[in-house]
Amino acid sequence: MNAIERASPALAAKSDAKQNLEVADNQVTVGQSFTDAPKMTMRNVNVFYDDKQAIHDVSVDISKNEVIAMIGPSGCGKSTFLRSLNRMNDTVESCRVEGEICMDGENLYAPKLDVVELRARVGMVFQKPNPFPKSIYDNVAYGPKIHGLADTRVDLDEIVENSLRKASLWEEVKERLHQSGTGLSGGQQQRLCIARAIAVSPEVILMDEPCSALDPIATAKIEELIEELSQNFTIAIVTHSMQQAARVSHRTAYFHLGRLIEVNPTEQVFTMPEHELTEAYITGRFG
Amino acid sequence: MQATNILILILGLGLFAFYLGRGRSLAVAKPLGGIRHIHSLPSYYGAHVALWCALPSLLLLGLWMIFDDLLINSIVLKSLVAGGISTNAVGDGLLLNKVANLAEGVLPRKGEAPAMVAAADLMLRLQVISRWSLTALMLTLSLIGFGWSWSRISSTFRARPRVEKVMEKLLLTCACVAIFTTLGIVLSVLFESIQFFRSVPIDDFVFGLDWSPQTAIREDQVGSSGSFGAVPLFVGTLLISAVAMFVAVPVGLMSAIYLAEYASKTVRSYAKPALEVLAGIPTVVYGFFAALTVAPFLRDLGASFGLSVSSESALAAGGVMGVMIIPFISSLADDVITAVPQSMRDGSLAMGATKSETVRNVIIPAALPGIVGGIMLAVSRAIGETMIVVMAAGMAAKLTANPLDSVTTVTVQIVTLLTGDQEFDSPKTLAAFALGLMLFVVTLMLNIFALQIVKKYREQYD
Structure with missing residues (x-):
């Protein structure tokens, strides 16, 4: 296991450290996975790439207007899990999802469900800023246009302005709305992508390591933004930075080798983790 | 020795x-x-x-x-x-x-x-x-x-830097061979054209509406001096090219989109080589396909609608030429579409766009420079194509925009002017060079124009 080879000397102190990092097949999630008024519920979710299983039996709730962070070492399946929440995994031919993922009690993998509608309700922001090679205005107007959210040009202008304001980008770009979105800085591009996502008024926003390609200042801005957005949206964020999870999220879920190890309020995860694997990860013994 | x-x-x-x-x-x-x-x-x-x-x-x-x-x-x-x-x-x-x-x-x-x-x-x-x-x-x-x-x-x-230097010069020489060959061809065509323009005024050639290059061999023959107005030829060329592009661009582009965005790996692995087989068919085979199968079919079809379709029509030649060009467009467009980063598709799909909306609004604009490049290449190919037109479109230099009529093209006239025994001081022969020069200028301008379009509409992505 690569993680062990790179572990700090502190690990050597634990005589049975190696066994500790293995995950039992009957591993159950510890902590508070379930909530009273869930927005999304996942039950016994398994995800496969061909025969390889990437996610093992994950059950968790996401409640309304909460920010839930998903942390874990590389390759633990947190991005795969996130992408199965708005069926972006459909684009991967070999990917297969089992179990139940519901939003407001409606199964997202039901045959009659309209993926287009689902993705309008569950938006997504990616690791690398990916604005379309269009103007800033057109980037934000993209979603409203394809979903027919604006009847007139005035409506559309309003949606664009509101979204850019919510993404705290308006002041920086209002003079150059018709210049290319790819000409912005990395942090601005990512906020543009957030504005694009919220322009269709989704209920849930998925963020897949949204700050990993940004510098600290741009990161701080995005984190601030996430906090503001949590008033109106439910946010699930995958992150590699534990500090970021600690700063922005209400609850934190720790993934390890495709299994969900622990879900608890963020404060508790970072001060008194229930599971020893979580503790090993957040104290930097591997990862 | x-x-x-x-x-x-x-x-x-x-x-x-x-x-x-x-x-x-x-x-x-x-x-x-x-x-x-x-x-x-x-x-x-x-x-x-x-x-x-x-x-x-x-x-x-x-x-x-x-x-x-x-x-x-x-x-x-x-x-x-x-x-x-x-x-x-x-x-x-x-x-x-x-x-x-x-x-x-x-x-x-x-x-x-x-x-x-x-x-x-x-x-x-x-x-x-x-x-x-x-x-x-x-x-x-x-x-x-x-x-x-x-x-x-x-x-x-220090042998290594010396050898490296010689290698560089060697590569430069090879690059120069291509450049000088082009230059040589242009110059040789240019000098012959100048000779031609001594006997036929240049504006008669460029703007003349009548093409009948048969000059009398002896002074006392009828038919006299012939007329060298190139407009009908260029109109014919453009007509046939337009018909060809009308067939090739939509079909080629759409098949490329299907192959790049929709087809599964297995379908792709069979369909792509199958499409490229089209590119391997010799043009002369396309030529008799056009002349013996397509043209009579169109004539009969037209007759059943009460239209008079010439048995050698621009439509037949252009249509078959379009089929010939499909693989050019589809394979080039397929390459540029596949080169559009996956993150663009993900971004659009995650917004709730359907596949075809993604293709229309994101993929095509991002791939446009490459697609236009492919189309321009195909246009040059259509303009330069000779064999199909010789066999299926006829020789009559008519000034018409009717694709059901027979027309002739610049390349066909060059072939007819230069085949057989020729004297190299009569305007009839030299006209071929002038036509070649003008064709070269036209394609050059097309390419420059295309480059401008590409530059203007290029959408940057990283």
Whole structure:
């Protein structure tokens, strides 16, 4: 296991450290996975790439207007899990999802469900800023246009302005709305992508390591933004930075080798983790 | 010795020199404790010796082949003049040809003027001298080059940068060959065209509406001077190209989109090569397909609708040409569409766009420069295509925009003007060059125009 080879000397102190990092097949999630008024519920979710299983039996709730962070070492399946929440995994031919993922009690993998509608309700922001090679205005107007959210040009202008304001980008770009979105800085591009996502008024926003390609200042801005957005949206964020999870999220879920190890309020995860694997990860013994 | 033999000999010597040079550098390296103690790898020393051995003499060979004929000819001419045979500017070439034929024994020597026979002998002698002195010179140069570079091999000699430099020059030379060939073609066409424009005014040619290049051979024949208005030909070319693009662009583009975005891996792996088979069919086969199958079919079809379709129609030729061009567009467009980053697709799909909305709004704009490039390539191909049009579109230079009529194209007229026995001083033949020049200018302008479009609409993504 690569993680062990790179572990700090502190690990050597634990005589049975190696066994500790293995995950039992009957591993159950510890902590508070379930909530009273869930927005999304996942039950016994398994995800496969061909025969390889990437996610093992994950059950968790996401409640309304909460920010839930998903942390874990590389390759633990947190991005795969996130992408199965708005069926972006459909684009991967070999990917297969089992179990139940519901939003407001409606199964997202039901045959009659309209993926287009689902993705309008569950938006997504990616690791690398990916604005379309269009103007800033057109980037934000993209979603409203394809979903027919604006009847007139005035409506559309309003949606664009509101979204850019919510993404705290308006002041920086209002003079150059018709210049290319790819000409912005990395942090601005990512906020543009957030504005694009919220322009269709989704209920849930998925963020897949949204700050990993940004510098600290741009990161701080995005984190601030996430906090503001949590008033109106439910946010699930995958992150590699534990500090970021600690700063922005209400609850934190720790993934390890495709299994969900622990879900608890963020404060508790970072001060008194229930599971020893979580503790090993957040104290930097591997990862 | 023959030039080819010398060439082979020199190349052999070069190879030999490579091994000698490499061996010597190894020998130099050994007492020092291995090849890491000499400046360059042994193969560089070998290459350096080989280059010095072969390159100078090859250069000499090139120069010699250019200049020895000139020299020999001028000496022979002088001897002819001295022998009392009158030459004038026009007859020089003919006279020398005759002498060369005499020398090679193609023409019988009997009955020729003694001065001519003497000149033929002189030519033969000079050629032998030239060949042997060339051989001797080249071998000497090779040996000198070899000896000199061989003696320079030492542990501090910097062979690698030198060889690298020669490599760069070699590559540059190859690039220049392409450029100079283009230049040569343009110039040769240009000079012939200038000749043509001496007898036909340039505005008659460019703006004239009537094309009938048959000039009378004798003064007293009817039909007189012919008329050289190129407009009908260009209209015909554009008409057929337009029909072809009308078929090829939508079909090619859409099949590319299907292959790149929708098709599963297995379908793609069969469909793509199958489409590319179309590109491998010889144009002459397309030609008789158009002439024998498509054109009569269209004529009958038209008849059943009460339309009169010519049995050689622009529609038949253009349609078949379009089919021929499909693989160009589809394979180029497929490449650029596949090159659009996955993150663009993800971004659009995550917004709730359908696949076709993603293709329309994101993929196509991002891939546009490549797609336009492919289309322009296809247009050039359509304009230059000859065989299908010769067989299926007819020869009649009509000024019409009706695709059901028969038309002719620039390339077809060039072919008809230049096939068979021709005299190279009549405007009828020279017109071919003028047409070629104009075609070249038109395609050049098309390409520049396309580049501008691409630059303007290019959407940057990273």
